[in-house]
Amino acid sequence: MSKTDCATDCCSAEIMAAFINRNLEGVNVAGIGAASQIPWMGIRLAQATHSPDLWFFWGPGSAMNSKFNKMTFGVDHRMTLGAESHMNMSIGLDLFANPRFTSWVLFFGGFQIDKYGNVNMAYIGDQKKPKFRGPGTLGLMNLAFRAKIFLFTGIHNPRLFVEKVDFISGPGYLNGPGGREKAGCLPGGGPRFVITPIAIFDFDEETKIMRLKSVHPGHTVKEVLEKTGFTPIVPKNVPETEPPTVEEVAFMRSLDPDGILPKLTA
């Protein structure tokens, strides 16, 4: 396996996809919604390398193991090409609290994420006359259920990473330890990672606060702290995020002939 030089050989989105790939070992099903090209790339890479038994669930069309092998800008129904099963939205929705869902990983984002991994996709301000109207909660309530969640973003700035979200569309650890349990969440769910164009976070076991796990090549801890609107937990030693190998980058680019991946992060 040959190492890449991230200054020249790969982009942020590829680093993010490579991290996702590495962390899907042992997972039964990985599911995505809309605007999820980076997780898609990580999942297809995992299926092609260490996890051929990994199931890929394409949420928008409720299809399993799509084999459409070209990255597209948006969601379109060609993604159902080569699917192995399909269901309607009603049955798809009923999957999300299935007791066996603890073997799933789901990918989500939003326009606000706070230090406990709570996610907002609804609005900022008053419900009747919001200051900022987002599209809506959609399937983010899945964060309350039993699947493991990987959060991912296309940008990293203090307007996205806030001290406290204005509206909890997707519950992370709410207001800290015990928060999920008090709200009746069953064990096993909640966010595990926050994957951004400049860093990876996980969650401190005790305080449930976002903890800086690694910084991508070419970026610094100082930069991450400047661009984050709260103070995450910063361990004494913060390693560099492991970049993708040359082979992994070649594979990703073979699935992205239109060169969309580099445009997905700012």
Add this chain to the structure above:
Amino acid sequence: MREAMEAFETKRKSKVVTLEEAASMVKDGMKLGLGGMMSWNGPNAFVREIIRKGAKDLTLIPTNVAGYQIDILLGAGCVKKLYMSYIGFEFIGFAPNFRRLCESGKLDVVELDEEGLLQAQKAGGIGVAFFPLPDGMLAVDTVKRNPDWYKVVEDPFTGKKVVVVPPLRSDICVLHAGKCDPYGNAQELGNPETLLYRSADKVIITAEEIVPLENTMANYRGVTVMGSFVDAVVEVPFGCHPGECSGYYTLDQGHFRKYIEAGKTEDAFKRYLDKYIYKLKNHEEYLEKIELAKLISQLKYRY
């Protein structure tokens, strides 16, 4: 025996009507269910027709992820109340009229998540008093901020707290399908809109093509709408433009960008509505206006 079967088939009443006739089934003030997820399979020609007729005071019930079919009705001033879990244009951008109306406080929005919207539609279709949601919903702010919709009850078996939502039904729902026979048996190649049609008092199907009963029978496992639920069937080729019709044509990204640009201000949107709806007589003139002949190759499904 064969004569009896043929007699049955010739006497069976066709539900096929014109787009104008179907649109006139939607009366002011009605609760209107609209199919279409993401940018796919929205009954957009039908929506343009009811805008042309000046529909007013509608309550809209969309799918969990809706866009143009809802946003254009908002921009045309037809809507009083909206149930939603997501109104947006995914990678293309925010829904401009939805955003503008909400930020000026001019729209009665019932702010739901996918569970709160879809399980309520399910309850509406299966005839139960309410629908229980999974453990953990108390952590979601849609529940906290909409106590009229999400109620907390006690599980009669375990005593645990359970969040429940009421049944949600529409007066009429409109779905766009790829194929439909004259009796209402429809084949949707995209996500089947089962929840919407089962929770509607009346169902209208617009279809890319009306197919004979033989086609239905040869593909009965692909039929996603039971004809017995359907009240009217309309043939509307390219009825999803600018959206995708799964299996037929993909979305017109250029037109969506024009739409979103026009939605930025009330005046610009009025001009858009004039150009694509009010100054045109019918769907055929719309297809001429968008220069479909030039677009067809671009909108073809390419794998």
